[in-house]
Amino acid sequence: METRAEFPLPDVAWEPTREFWSAAARDELRLPRCASCAAFAWYPGERCRSCGGAQLAWERLSGRATLFSWVVVRHPFLPQFRENLPLVTGLVAVDEDPRVRLPTRIVECTPEELAIDMPVEVVFRDLTFPGVAGHVRAPLFRPLAAR
Numbered sequence: 202m203e204t205r206a207e208f209p210l211p212d213v214a215w216e217p218t219r220e221f222w223s224a225a226a227r228d229e230l231r232l233p234r235c236a237s238c239a240a241f242a243w244y245p246g247e248r249c250r251s252c253g254g255a256q257l258a259w260e261r262l263s264g265r266a267t268l269f270s271w272v273v274v275r276h277p278f279l280p281q282f283r284e285n286l287p288l289v290t291g292l293v294a295v296d297e298d299p300r301v302r303l304p305t306r307i308v309e310c311t312p313e314e315l316a317i318d319m320p321v322e323v324v325f326r327d328l329t330f331p332g333v334a335g336h337v338r339a340p341l342f343r344p345l346a347a348r
């Protein structure tokens with residue numbers, strides 16, 4: 202049975218992104234792709250924004266991307282984030298189509314190491330917050346050279 206995640210965990214039961222979170226739980230990065238024109242339909246909607254096609258299939262991606270932009274969060278806007286600071290939230294452009302930018306967190310590096318267009322790769326982590334029940338497995342990104 203599916204239960205709704207408690208804020209600030211992502212809501213994994215919300216229909217438009219349910220498949221995204223369910224793939225992440227299997228350590229897979231998947232995005233909806235149009236069966237007619239092959240464009241990625243991100244952010245997920247009911248139809249392809251390129252051609253209007255209604256047949257979207259969740260395709261597995263390589264997990265490779267480049268850093269498009271980021272913000273270093275040092276102030277705890279929510280008390281649940283306090284123990285995770287500083288953290289880096291960012292947009293990564295996926296290699297399969299750099300027009301597709303995923304909101305994510307950049308991990309395993311210091312803010313000083315970040316640079317525009319640096320290659321990153323997906324890494325799956327369980328998001329947890331103090332005082333919040335449960336966890337959600339989420340695709341985060343780290344510098345490709347961080348191995």
Ligand SMILES: [Zn+2]
Pocket residue numbers: 235236237238239240249250251252253254
């Ligand atoms: Zn299309």
